[in-house]
Amino acid sequence: MAGSSVSGGGGGRPPLFATEKPKRVLAYRLYAGTIFAGILLIWFYRATHIPARGSSSLGWRAGLGLLVAELWFGLYWVLTLSVRWNPVRRATFKDRLSERYDDDQLPGVDIFVCTADPALEPPMLVISTVLSVMAYDYPPEKLNIYLSDDAGSAVTFYALHEASEFAKHWIPFCKNYKVEPRSPAAYFAKGATPHDACSPQEFLRMKELYKDLTDRMNSVVHSGKIPEVPECNHRGFSEWNETITSGDHPSVVQILIDRNKRKAVDVDGNALPKLVYMAREKRPQEQHHFKAGSLNALIRVSSVISNSLVILNVDCDMYSNNSESIRDALCFFLDEEQGQDIGFVQYPQNFDNVVHNDSYGNPINVVNEVNRKII
Ligand SMILES: O=c1ccn([C@@H]2O[C@H](COP(=O)(O)OP(=O)(O)O[C@H]3O[C@H](CO)[C@@H](O)[C@H](O)[C@H]3O)[C@@H](O)[C@H]2O)c(=O)[nH]1
Numbered sequence: 242m243a244g245s246s247v248s249g250g251g252g253g254r255p256p257l258f259a260t261e262k263p264k265r266v267l268a269y270r271l272y273a274g275t276i277f278a279g280i281l282l283i284w285f286y287r288a289t290h291i292p293a294r295g296s297s298s299l300g301w302r303a304g305l306g307l308l309v310a311e312l313w314f315g316l317y318w319v320l321t322l323s324v325r326w327n328p329v330r331r332a333t334f335k336d337r338l339s340e341r342y343d344d345d346q347l348p349g350v351d352i353f354v355c356t357a358d359p360a361l362e363p364p365m366l367v368i369s370t371v372l373s374v375m376a377y378d379y380p381p382e383k384l385n386i387y388l389s390d391d392a393g394s395a396v397t398f399y400a401l402h403e404a405s406e407f408a409k410h411w412i413p414f415c416k417n418y419k420v421e422p423r424s425p426a427a428y429f430a431k432g433a434t435p436h437d438a439c440s441p442q443e444f445l446r447m448k449e450l451y452k453d454l455t456d457r458m459n460s461v462v463h464s465g466k467i468p469e470v471p472e473c474n475h476r477g478f479s480e481w482n483e484t485i486t487s488g489d490h491p492s493v494v495q496i497l498i499d500r501n502k503r504k505a506v507d508v509d510g511n512a513l514p515k516l517v518y519m520a521r522e523k524r525p526q527e528q529h530h531f532k533a534g535s536l537n538a539l540i541r542v543s544s545v546i547s548n549s550l551v552i553l554n555v556d557c558d559m560y561s562n563n564s565e566s567i568r569d570a571l572c573f574f575l576d577e578e579q580g581q582d583i584g585f586v587q588y589p590q591n592f593d594n595v596v597h598n599d600s601y602g603n604p605i606n607v608v609n610e611v612n613r614k615i616i
């Protein structure tokens with residue numbers, strides 16, 4: 242373990258996580274200090290080079306705009322300097338968690354995925370995120386996945402229904418071959434090759450199933466019509482009629498995978514996580530409070546259906562890129578000494594839906610590789 246560590250634990254047991262000082266604090270301080278010095282120099286330059294009164298009004302306005310931007314950036318840097326100055330790292334001990342808790346002793350986890358607009362957030366992307374969280378390395382009997390669809394879209398419901406079937410193949414594939422990331426869209430987009438012990442035939446079979454699903458979804462998204470095939474006889478589809486719009490619809494709650502039903506197993510015969518579709522009621526005259534409103538409704542609905550101790554929330558465009566995230570979070574929540582003081586664990590976001598050549602620097606590599614590593 243690097244540097245000095247302030248740890249959790251308790252009752253003579255080793256802690257489930259440690260808070261460590263990273264080794265290269267001086268390098269980080271130098272990095273933070275040079276940027277701060279640069280900011281001071283810019284402010285000094287601005288203070289000593291105020292455009293003369295007589296200069297063009299465009300020059301004045303541009304100068305003022307730059308000054309405001311630089312002041313804001315500088316202020317932001319100063320506010321966040323505190324964490325850069327005294328950086329810490331958190332390390333979890335998932336092996337100790339597994340030693341201390343059998344699968345049936347682990348707490349239930351309710352996972353909330355939010356979506357709001359099938360045009361901006363394509364259903365294929367939404368279900369890839371749902372599949373990534375269904376495939377967490379966690380006992381499926383303890384997992385309950387809720388998709389909140391603020392648009393109340395039949396196409397999104399159809400997509401989730403398709404995902405509930407695809408999951409029967411995808412989850413065992415991920416678990417048997419330790420696939421990462423577990424979002425099929427991200428996995429196949431990265432030009433994945435067969436994993437250890439996964440025969441090329443098995444890999445190609447999965448890829449083919451995924452392609453079939455994508456083709457089916459594309460044609461439904463394109464036509465906007467749900468196919469009239471026996472698979473779509475789920476009673477949930479009867480909730481929709483011509484009067485329903487994204488901004489004006491009644492509430493819909495449908496349990497698509499229910500552990501109490503015998504068919505809720507994957508192709509290997511293992512249990513599947515519970516899967517729930519939810520669209521809260523929306524009316525044009527009533528404020529819906531965006532994502533916060535949907536989380537509120539999710540808490541109410543999940544408290545009746547599964548009421549788990551732990552809640553995990555992801556946006557529909559933020560798939561899970563680490564199948565052990567739940568176990569990581571539990572190391573904080575279940576630590577005997579410090580767990581009681583921890584109510585919230587946040588993971589950093591990584592972006593990979595970037596434009597060609599990443600002109601906008603969206604993957605925020607510096608933040609992830611330098612700043613966040615040490616927070
Ligand atoms: O009426 C709404 C509007 C949005 N959302 C969902 O809220 C999430 C975030 O919305 P988005 O438009 O994608 O915002 P971003 O700027 O991409 O998200 C960042 O900023 C949001 C708040 O500003 C945070 O809630 C997000 O977690 C964070 O990733 C998405 O899953 C949406 O589907 C709803 O559920 N209902």
Ligand SMILES: [Mn+2]
Binds near residue numbers: 556558
């Ligand atoms: Mn988003």
